[in-house]
Every structure is written in C-alpha cells, then in structure tokens.
Amino acid sequence: MNANRQIILKSRPDGIPTPSVFDLRRSTIPSPSEGQILVRNRYFSIEPAIRGWLDDRESYFAPIAIGEPIRCLAVAVVVASRHPDFAPGDIVRGLGFWEDYSLFDDTTILLEKLTPASDLPLSYYIGALGGSGLTAYVGLHDIAHIQPEQTVVVSAAVGAVGSVAGQVARLRGCRVVALVGSARKAQVALQDLGYDAAINYREVRDIKTAIRTACPDGVDVYFDNVGGEILDTMLVSMKPLGRIVSCGMISGYNQQDNPPPIRNLWEMVARQLTMRGFLLPSHAHSIPEAMRSLEDWVREGRLIALENKRTGLAQAPQLFIDLMSGSTIGKSVLQMEQD
Amino acid sequence: MNANRQIILKSRPDGIPTPSVFDLRRSTIPSPSEGQILVRNRYFSIEPAIRGWLDDRESYFAPIAIGEPIRCLAVAVVVASRHPDFAPGDIVRGLGFWEDYSLFDDTTILLEKLTPASDLPLSYYIGALGGSGLTAYVGLHDIAHIQPEQTVVVSAAVGAVGSVAGQVARLRGCRVVALVGSARKAQVALQDLGYDAAINYREVRDIKTAIRTACPDGVDVYFDNVGGEILDTMLVSMKPLGRIVSCGMISGYNQQDNPPPIRNLWEMVARQLTMRGFLLPSHAHSIPEAMRSLEDWVREGRLIALENKRTGLAQAPQLFIDLMSGSTIGKSVLQMEQD
Numbered sequence: 001m002n003a004n005r006q007i008i009l010k011s012r013p014d015g016i017p018t019p020s021v022f023d024l025r026r027s028t029i030p031s032p033s034e035g036q037i038l039v040r041n042r043y044f045s046i047e048p049a050i051r052g053w054l055d056d057r058e059s060y061f062a063p064i065a066i067g068e069p070i071r072c073l074a075v076a077v078v079v080a081s082r083h084p085d086f087a088p089g090d091i092v093r094g095l096g097f098w099e100d101y102s103l104f105d106d107t108t109i110l111l112e113k114l115t116p117a118s119d120l121p122l123s124y125y126i127g128a129l130g131g132s133g134l135t136a137y138v139g140l141h142d143i144a145h146i147q148p149e150q151t152v153v154v155s156a157a158v159g160a161v162g163s164v165a166g167q168v169a170r171l172r173g174c175r176v177v178a179l180v181g182s183a184r185k186a187q188v189a190l191q192d193l194g195y196d197a198a199i200n201y202r203e204v205r206d207i208k209t210a211i212r213t214a215c216p217d218g219v220d221v222y223f224d225n226v227g228g229e230i231l232d233t234m235l236v237s238m239k240p241l242g243r244i245v246s247c248g249m250i251s252g253y254n255q256q257d258n259p260p261p262i263r264n265l266w267e268m269v270a271r272q273l274t275m276r277g278f279l280l281p282s283h284a285h286s287i288p289e290a291m292r293s294l295e296d297w298v299r300e301g302r303l304i305a306l307e308n309k310r311t312g313l314a315q316a317p318q319l320f321i322d323l324m325s326g327s328t329i330g331k332s333v334l335q336m337e338q339d
Numbered sequence: 340m341n342a343n344r345q346i347i348l349k350s351r352p353d354g355i356p357t358p359s360v361f362d363l364r365r366s367t368i369p370s371p372s373e374g375q376i377l378v379r380n381r382y383f384s385i386e387p388a389i390r391g392w393l394d395d396r397e398s399y400f401a402p403i404a405i406g407e408p409i410r411c412l413a414v415a416v417v418v419a420s421r422h423p424d425f426a427p428g429d430i431v432r433g434l435g436f437w438e439d440y441s442l443f444d445d446t447t448i449l450l451e452k453l454t455p456a457s458d459l460p461l462s463y464y465i466g467a468l469g470g471s472g473l474t475a476y477v478g479l480h481d482i483a484h485i486q487p488e489q490t491v492v493v494s495a496a497v498g499a500v501g502s503v504a505g506q507v508a509r510l511r512g513c514r515v516v517a518l519v520g521s522a523r524k525a526q527v528a529l530q531d532l533g534y535d536a537a538i539n540y541r542e543v544r545d546i547k548t549a550i551r552t553a554c555p556d557g558v559d560v561y562f563d564n565v566g567g568e569i570l571d572t573m574l575v576s577m578k579p580l581g582r583i584v585s586c587g588m589i590s591g592y593n594q595q596d597n598p599p600p601i602r603n604l605w606e607m608v609a610r611q612l613t614m615r616g617f618l619l620p621s622h623a624h625s626i627p628e629a630m631r632s633l634e635d636w637v638r639e640g641r642l643i644a645l646e647n648k649r650t651g652l653a654q655a656p657q658l659f660i661d662l663m664s665g666s667t668i669g670k671s672v673l674q675m676e677q678d
Contacts, residue, residue: 052609059609060579227604240399241621246607261600265566268585268616270391270398275614277607282580 004029006069007098007316013054015254016324021054022070022317029101032082036105039076039092043126046319046332047073047160048250060279069097070316073110075126076102091116093125098316100336110281117295121305127331128164128305129294131280136164136223137290138283139245140172143276144221148173151215153234155179156225157195158188160331161247163306164294165223170194171302174221177214179230181326188329192304201230211237218242226251228260235264238271246277254324306330312337343368345408346437346655352393354593355663360393361409361656368440371421375444378415378431382465385411385658385671386499387589399618408436409655412449414465415441430455432464437655439675449620456634460644466670467503467644468633470619475503475562476629477622478584479511482615483560487512490554492573494518495564496534497527499670500586502645503633504562509533510641513560516553518569520665527668531643540569550576557581565590567599574603577610585616593663645669651676 003026010023032038053064053071064071074096078086083105086092094111096102104111116125127133139161140146152169156162157178166189169176178189178198186198197214204210211219211233218239224231227249234244252259267273280287297303308328310319316334323332342365349362371377392403392410403410413435417425422444425431433450435441443450455464466472478500479485491508495501496517505528508515517528517537525537536553543549550558550572557578563570566588573583591598606612619626636642647667649658655673662671 231604246604248608249605252605259602259605261602262604263598263600265570265585265601266588266591266598268614269588269618270616272616272618272621274616275607277609277611277613279608279611282611 002029003027004099004101005313006100007313008069009054009064009066011066012056017051017054017317017321019317019321024314025069030103032080032103034082036103037078037083037086037092038080039074039096039102039104040079041074041076041096041100041102041336043075043123043336044098044316044334045073045126045131046316046323046334047132048248048323050320051254051324069099071095072098073126073131074102075114075122075130076104086113091122093130098313098334100313117299120295120298123307123309123333123335124298124305126333127160127307128298128303129291132160132331133164133294133305134287134290135247135280136161137168137294138280138286139223139247139278140165140168140221141290142283142286143245143278144223144243146172146174146221149175150220151175151177151217151239152221152223153177153179153211153215153219153237154195154223154225155230155234156248156250157198158185158193158306158329159225162223162225163193163330164303165247166193166195167303168294168297169221169223170196171297177211177219179226185329188306192306207233208236221245223247224249228252228262232262232264235262235267235271235273238267238273240271242271242273244273244275246275250326307333309333309335311335341368342366343438343440344652345439346652347408348393348403348405350405351395356390356393356656356660358656358660363653364408369442371419371442373421375442376417376422376425376431377419378413378435378441378443379418380413380415380435380439380441380675381430382414382462382675383411383437383655383673384413384465384470385655385662385673386471387587387662389659390593390663408438410434411437412465412470413441414453414461414469415443425452430461432469437652437673439652456638459634459637462646462648462672462674463637463644465672466499466646467637467642468630471499471670472503472633472644473626473629474586474619475500476507476633477619477625478562478586478617479504479507479560480629481622481625482584482617483562483582485511485513485560488514489559490514490516490556490578491560491562492516492518492550492554492558492576493534493562493564494569494573495587495589496537497524497532497645497668498564501562501564502532502669503642504586505532505534506642507633507636508560508562509535510636516550516558518565524668527645531645546572547575560584562586563588567591567601571601571603574601574606574610574612577606577612579610581610581612583612583614585614589665646672648672648674650674
C-alpha cells in the first residue's frame, strides 16, 4: 500500500449522517518533519463526539472543515520517528484522522505512548481500556463520588461508555439500573453486563413510573449519556442531594440547532441536585489509577469489554452512521486492514 | 386585639396570584400546650417560594391546603411558653403563617431563638440577615466557591437574595454583573449596590451579546435566581469549568405546569460546567460564620439591606402579588401592626 487513503467530510450532514457526506481520497504518505512521528493507524474509536465536529459550530474543538479528514481517536504503531520520545514499533494513542497513516507531534491532542498488556486485545485500548472506559470510571468516581449501596441509573447503558459505567458501578457495590432503547439491549444489560434491572424506554408506557418501580427509594446517581427527554424524567426521579453526571447528550447530537427541551430544571433547586459535565482530558491525574483498575477487572473476567468491531477503513462511515442511529451495542471500533 | 386574624388560601391561583385567591379569617388566639410557645408575629418574609406552595403539587414541602393560612417565615416575639428553651420576650424565627399569633414547637421548621444586635433593625433578620442574606452567602461560598477576581453574574440582581449576593461577591473581590428587568433596577444595581455592570434584559436587543460585552472573558459563576431563558443564555456564556448556583427559578414559578424550556444543556458537557441547587436548611453548619460576616458588613455600612416594607397583615397578599409580578426592589417585608 503506497497511498494514504483518507475519509474526508464532503458536505455537512443534517440530522443522522448519510454515506454521501463522506468521501474517500487518496494522497501520498507524508514524511515526518523534525519533532514528528509517522504512525500507521490500527484502531479507530467511532464515537458520538464526532457528530458534533461535523457541524459548522465552534465548541471545545473547531469544526472539521469540508475536504478535511474526519478527526478521530486512534491507536497506532509508529513507523518512523523524528521525535526523541518515540521509536518505530511504539504503540501510541492520540487524536488523529480516518486515514492509513498520520503525522503526530507534541500538538497532537491526547497523544501518549501506550504500554498495552500483552495478554489483552489491543483493540480494548480504544474502548473499555481507552477513552470510553476511562470516561466511565472518572465520571463515577471523580464526578459522582459513588458509594456502595447507592442506586445508579445509566442511560445508553449498553453503549461504549454506559456498558463500562454500569459494570464499574456494580463492582463498587452499587445497585445499577439500565436505560436502553431496545429489547435486545435490555437482554444484554441484564445477562451480559449484570445490571440489576433494565428499562426499555421505547417499550414502557410511562418511563417515570418504570423508573419509580425499578428505584422505589429514588436515584442517587444518574450517569447521563443521552440528555433530552430521559434527563427530564430523571430530574423528577432523583433523591434529594442526588448527582447527575453529564457525560453526553446524544439525543441532541443529530439536531444541535434544535435540541430537545428540558423543563424540569426546577428540581435542581427543590431536590438540591448537582449536575456536572466533564471531559476526560481535565482529569488526567485520575487516569493511571483508573487504568490499573480497568485492566485488572478485564483480566480477571469481571469487566466485559463489549465491542462492535468492523474491519477496513471504508467501513468507518457506516459504522459511525449505525452508531448515530442508536442501533449499536458496545464500543464501535474500526479495525484497519493488516498488511 | 383579642382575635387572631389569619390570611388563608381561598382558591389556587393560575399564573400570577390575584387578591381573590386570599381571604381574611378571624379565629381565637390559641393557647400553648405542653412543649409549645405562643408567639406574636412581628415580620414576615414575603418570598417567591410561597408561590410553589400555593399549587397542588408535592415538593420539598406539602402544598398549602385550601382554607389553611399561608405558610411564611416569620420573626416573632414569644408571649407565652410551655417549652423549656423559650421564655416570654424571646425573639424567634421560624416557618409560621400569615396571622397575628402562631403556635411553635419542636416540629416548627427552621425554629431558632434569635439574638439580634441591638444596633440593627429587627426587620433585617427576615431579609439581609435572614434567609435571603444567608442563602446568598451560602450560595456564593459553599456552592460556588467564589474566589477574588472571578466574574460573577447575578440574576434578579436587586431582589432579596440577589441584592445581597451581588454585594457579598463584590466584598470578596469579584467582578459583579447584574441582570435586571427594568431601568430603575439597573440604576439601583449600579448606584446603590456597587455592581460593576448592569444589563436590563428587557431593553437590550440581544442578551447574549450584552453578556459577552460585559464579560468579555466569560463568566466564572452564575448565581441563578430566575432559570428559564436567561439560564439558557448563561449556559452559552460560561467559562470552561464554570459554576452555576441554582438558587431559584422564578421565571417558572407562576407557571409550574409549563415552565420555560432549556435547550443549551449540552454546554454542561462541552464547557464542563457544574450546576448545583441548594436549600438553606442543608447548610446549617455554615450559618454562624455567614451571620457574623453579614452583621459586621451591615454594621460597617458595607452591605446595604434593601427593603420593600409594608405595614399591616392585610397588605400581605398585595405585597406578595407585587413580588410575583417582578416589580419589587429589595427584600419584601411585611411588618405587623404594633400594639
């Protein structure tokens, strides 16, 4: 392979992305300048955050420009280095692009050298042992301060972050309730991930009543991955002094100009709630301990790393479209072709 | 006076209350049983929280029943006691009712014996030195953790709580910006309360732009008394890691069945914000220090206790209606007739 294939943004999506907003481009494999490394991408983290970057809207990152490759967290192998800290063969993680080869340097966001355990699949380091798992761990510990015996509700409960959050809360001795959008997901939550209860919000007549039945004493911690109507219902389901972890609000990602309204914020006062949003890079100090715990649990078989994996750069758009349609279970991982 | 006049709830209001939902009733002055004290009410705290209790809706307190007197925080003098901790002549504060005389006992919410400074007006102990001032102090310190040099925005900035919050934040070395609903209020904010800037949101063309102009580096702390559209705008005006103190959401109090929607909660994640609601009784441990600071500042003339005071029990409904119409400045205090 002597071209660098890239998947670029051809046009901005309206709502759930379609294949036509992406395009495949071939360019030459770049050479590293002083201070740069050339990496061969191995795994990409297909995640909802990407949807936000497709809109022409300033946020915590600049939007992806039309004609530019899609930004994405990657696990990659160094193939050439002009950076003193990296050598060929090193395995790294960093915010790269949907392409065969990328240039990384000290400005690359989240760039770090990985020391993956040899007895664990490398792909886990983009999912349960990557940003998704670390986000779940940090959210439960640094943001929610979970304690044993507490009732923890997780939305998108079998998704990349939710599937880890539910299992970690259970491992910490919490009672854990899953909010999911299909019968199949409810089954995975109960049978594979060990949730104590699962609510399929597309099926129940009244979600508020369903939550009250599953959590008769109220909810201590709500780990929110979806926002919108479910967040609105959770606001009236919390215990006094409860905590809401704002990890994601995927219900609005396909329609950022018209996100679903929240009407029950008064409960923040009446129930004395804390709602706190966070992004993983602000909690770097917590990552080493989180990493050790997650690796140990995976190795001991106590934490399942659910993956929704496909192979081949050309599959990236469809994998992302499936994710944004809400049909996936576990971490969406794109595995690049091997030589 | 040998009857006990009471103002009762005649019917439930729809929107801003009108005089017809209240009625005056005369009953006999009760006698204290064992463990009770009979108090003569001196000052009532006319506050937005009362509006919530007029609806037939469970919240942190039960709704006021039709035919029952209006629940209200009062400063009162003990006239007869069958409680070991209280003697005639003691001055107390507690959650009582719009009436001449009340019976208090150990179940009375917020009941405490006051030791008011002899050189300060007693009415201040229902306002700037009462729940309003203490709420402002606790919100800024325990909830927002304000630091010198921070930019603090206060809504309902010349109201009972806001007028103290703005002054205390300024005394702590913050830059303080007022959000108000009239030109007269903006003038009070700037000239009497020492705010660094004031925005009349009823007059500016675009509130978001006005906030950006007043706070070019963003907002560290938003002390929210109003919720609704202004909260929605503040969500896109906060600095990363900013804090929102949810003290009240008066924009929704007259229309709890249809509160104004919030659409920008995604900013909780993107800006890593913390929003935290609170009620004063949960922060009792902070009250002694808050009380000392507030009394000292008032005595030294560094904190102005703005009052909107009227005399006579029969004035209570109109004072409350004015408050809920948004036309008042400072703490609304009802002073009872003297013998």
